[in-house]
Amino acid sequence: MSFWQISLKLLEGFGQNCFIFIVTLLASLPLGLVIAFGSMSKFKPLCWLTRAFVWVIRGTPLMLQLFVVFYVPGLVFGMPFQSRMSAALVAFIINYAAYFSEIYRGGINSIPKGQYEAGQVLGMTKSQIFFKVILFQVIKRIIPPIGNEIITLVKDTSLARAIAVPEILMMSYEFAAEGLIWPLFYTGAFFLIFSGGLTLLLGYVEKKLNYYRG
Amino acid sequence: MSVLKVENIHKSFDKTQVLKGIDFSLQKGEVLAIIGASGSGKTTLLRCLNFLETPQKGKIIVNDKVLFDADDKKLQSDEQIRKNRLHFGLVFQSFNLFPQYNVLKNIMLAEELLAKEQIKAVGEYNGCTDFKEAQEKIEQKAKDLLNKVGLSEKMDFYPYQLSGGQQQRVAIARALALNPHVLCFDEPTSALDPELTGEVLKVIKGLKSSDSTMVIVTHEIEFARDVADKVIFMADGVIVEEGTPQQVIENPQNERTQAFLSRFNQKF
Numbered sequence: 503m504s505f506w507q508i509s510l511k512l513l514e515g516f517g518q519n520c521f522i523f524i525v526t527l528l529a530s531l532p533l534g535l536v537i538a539f540g541s542m543s544k545f546k547p548l549c550w551l552t553r554a555f556v557w558v559i560r561g562t563p564l565m566l567q568l569f570v571v572f573y574v575p576g577l578v579f580g581m582p583f584q585s586r587m588s589a590a591l592v593a594f595i596i597n598y599a600a601y602f603s604e605i606y607r608g609g610i611n612s613i614p615k616g617q618y619e620a621g622q623v624l625g626m627t628k629s630q631i632f633f634k635v636i637l638f639q640v641i642k643r644i645i646p647p648i649g650n651e652i653i654t655l656v657k658d659t660s661l662a663r664a665i666a667v668p669e670i671l672m673m674s675y676e677f678a679a680e681g682l683i684w685p686l687f688y689t690g691a692f693f694l695i696f697s698g699g700l701t702l703l704l705g706y707v708e709k710k711l712n713y714y715r716g
Numbered sequence: 717m718s719v720l721k722v723e724n725i726h727k728s729f730d731k732t733q734v735l736k737g738i739d740f741s742l743q744k745g746e747v748l749a750i751i752g753a754s755g756s757g758k759t760t761l762l763r764c765l766n767f768l769e770t771p772q773k774g775k776i777i778v779n780d781k782v783l784f785d786a787d788d789k790k791l792q793s794d795e796q797i798r799k800n801r802l803h804f805g806l807v808f809q810s811f812n813l814f815p816q817y818n819v820l821k822n823i824m825l826a827e828e829l830l831a832k833e834q835i836k837a838v839g840e841y842n843g844c845t846d847f848k849e850a851q852e853k854i855e856q857k858a859k860d861l862l863n864k865v866g867l868s869e870k871m872d873f874y875p876y877q878l879s880g881g882q883q884q885r886v887a888i889a890r891a892l893a894l895n896p897h898v899l900c901f902d903e904p905t906s907a908l909d910p911e912l913t914g915e916v917l918k919v920i921k922g923l924k925s926s927d928s929t930m931v932i933v934t935h936e937i938e939f940a941r942d943v944a945d946k947v948i949f950m951a952d953g954v955i956v957e958e959g960t961p962q963q964v965i966e967n968p969q970n971e972r973t974q975a976f977l978s979r980f981n982q983k984f
């Protein structure tokens with residue numbers, strides 16, 4: 503196989519990684535906020551339930567979660583996933599939403615009470631205070647930890663191989679099995695370039711949000 | 717007719733009784749200074765007036781309308797409390813400006829949100845049916861307020877770019893933006909370096925002539941004497957002594973007041 507054919511194959515695989523990456527981010531970033539609200543709820547059963555859920559998700563390997571999500575619906579309930587990809591997406595979204603929820607919770611708790619009270623005495627509603635006063639300050643504070651998770655997600659997407667989603671690592675492993683080693687390094691370059699680009703982007707966002715302090 | 721009437725306010729946290737029956741009233745344009753030792757319940761009283769705390773007993777009446785009555789749960793819905801808060805303003809010891817907004821926006825934000833909401837709900841705010849139009853008025857008012865606190869040239873600055881005294885003056889302008897009937901201050905200068913207290917006290921004195929009714933908790937006894945029409949000395953959750961500055965500060969009758977003021981009066 504020529505260099506171009508191999509490139510094309512790997513690119514095809516990396517398309518799957520990118521797809522998982524983007525869909526996971528788009529879904530788990532908002533879902534994480536919902537979970538964060540659950541874990542901060544004054545309604546104790548909801549609070550305990552969400553915290554137990556987050557504990558389980560963060561306390562077990564993502565690969566195990568992939569297996570569970572992929573096999574349990576089919577083997578236990580007789581309703582298998584239509585595609586391996588959708589099973590992978592569900593597992594990734596749940597896993598990352600749990601991680602993001604903890605970052606949100608930490609960020610929200612770090613905003614001083616005085617910010618809420620200042621909004622309250624000005625007659626703002628709870629949602630106005632959250633969306634117009636608190637949220638932006640939270641975002642500024644959590645961009646660095648969220649950025650770390652996002653970089654980790656780039657690399658984690660290759661775990662989808664565990665349930666045979668044809669992502670880039672699966673491709674390069676097939677070449678290696680045939681005795682072709684260099685595509686492994688080539689694959690590394692894909693990840694490096696992607697995460698390098700993200701690092702620049704995150705740095706840019708962080709700098710933009712640095713227009714104020716506090 | 718009194719602007720503000722406070723009746724028999726009791727507030728406790730768990731088992732600690734902090735306010736044990738506070739009564740006072742204020743006429744329009746009057747300035748009340750509240751003095752008292754640390755822990756006597758001054759902040760708690762202001763927080764009750766601004767509905768940040770809910771008293772277990774008592775009434776708060778503004779312009780003859782009962783805003784709060786501990787026995788009437790109907791008055792304690794979120795919506796009602798939010799409306800009640802518009803009658804009061806509060807300037808915090810620690811300013812609590814919104815760091816992500818510039819000075820002008822800090823002043824405008826709450827009223828902008830209110831205008832947007834009103835226009836959506838009843839089609840009108842302050843004579844404007846269009847939000848843009850309302851916003852222009854709000855902006856003009858915010859600029860006037862900034863002028864009043866002497867910070868016109870800082871309107872594009874962010875809070876972190878201002879000194880403590882300037883931040884507190886912005887906080888005062890912000891609290892005035894919604895024209896509260898009663899403006900409360902909780903030790904407005906005690907977080908400031910001594911050389912910055914003067915500018916803030918001057919702004920507050922300036923408000924007196926513009927007919928604002930104010931409740932000021934302060935440790936600046938001299939300032940209280942100069943600016944207040946009425947002084948309350950609090951200790952252990954009760955009003956120990958009440959009267960004009962001449963009565964309470966210069967001629968205290970109660971020995972606890974005398975003891976509290978003795979340090980200050982030695983300066984004369």
Ligand SMILES: Nc1ncnc2c1ncn2[C@@H]1O[C@H](COP(=O)(O)OP(=O)(O)OP(=O)(O)O)[C@@H](O)[C@H]1O
Pocket residue numbers: 729732734752753754755756757758759760761
């Ligand atoms: N949220 C709370 N929970 C429990 N106790 C509280 C709470 N807020 C205030 N207290 C108690 O109420 C008492 C009065 O507090 P408050 O802050 O009203 O005093 P203060 O007169 O403003 O004092 P200072 O001059 O130091 O500001 C204190 O003993 C304080 O510990």
Ligand SMILES: [Mg+2]
Pocket residue numbers: 758759760902903
């Ligand atoms: Mg206090």
